[in-house]
Amino acid sequence: MRLLPLAFAALLAMPALASPPDPGKVAFQQMCAACHGTDGRGDGPKAALLSAKPADLTTLSARSGGIFPMLHVIDVLDGSEQIGAHSGLSPMPDFSTLVGGQSAALDTPGGTVLFTRGVFLSIAYYLESLQK
Numbered sequence: 001m002r003l004l005p006l007a008f009a010a011l012l013a014m015p016a017l018a019s020p021p022d023p024g025k026v027a028f029q030q031m032c033a034a035c036h037g038t039d040g041r042g043d044g045p046k047a048a049l050l051s052a053k054p055a056d057l058t059t060l061s062a063r064s065g066g067i068f069p070m071l072h073v074i075d076v077l078d079g080s081e082q083i084g085a086h087s088g089l090s091p092m093p094d095f096s097t098l099v100g101g102q103s104a105a106l107d108t109p110g111g112t113v114l115f116t117r118g119v120f121l122s123i124a125y126y127l128e129s130l131q132k
């Protein structure tokens with residue numbers, strides 16, 4: 001009988017243990033952390049090798065008047081906004097190929113585009129959670 005409270009506590013703790021990891025965080029670690037750093041501060045292992053410093057993604061809101069620039073982030077990812085385009089030298093990868101670039105809206109039957117846009121959105125929400 002003394003074990004009952006323990007068993008109950010273990011049961012209560014289970015959903016927390018079993019909850020899946022944040023998909024945006026997982027995607028960020030896979031696709032972005034090498035340059036932007038695991039915590040988004042722009043100090044990833046590849047940063048020193050690049051011609052432009054990867055942006056500190058924890059200060060996006062602070063640099064946008066305190067409001068998280070959700071559209072800016074999504075636009076950078078899907079290629080609608082070409083950062084560093086003036087120099088043409090930005091080492092920020094072009095992820096727009098993942099969603100088919102500008103014609104992405106037409107490519108729905110396979111669902112790839114929607115899936116990729118979902119990944120971008122998850123990453124954007126994750127970045128929002130990192131803001132200082």
Ligand code: HEC
Pocket residue numbers: 028031032033034035036046050052053054055056057060072073076077083084085090091092093095123
């Ligand atoms: C190969 C290195 C590299 C990878 C990988 C990379 N980035 Fe970047 N990123 C950069 C660099 C360098 C800049 C600054 C570009 C410039 O100023 O031209 C940048 C800029 C940005 C910006 C604009 C920041 C601002 O201040 O407006 C965002 C948003 C961004 N990256 C998000 C991401 C996300 C999300 C991923 C993963 C899906 C990612 N990046 C992957 C190198 C990278």
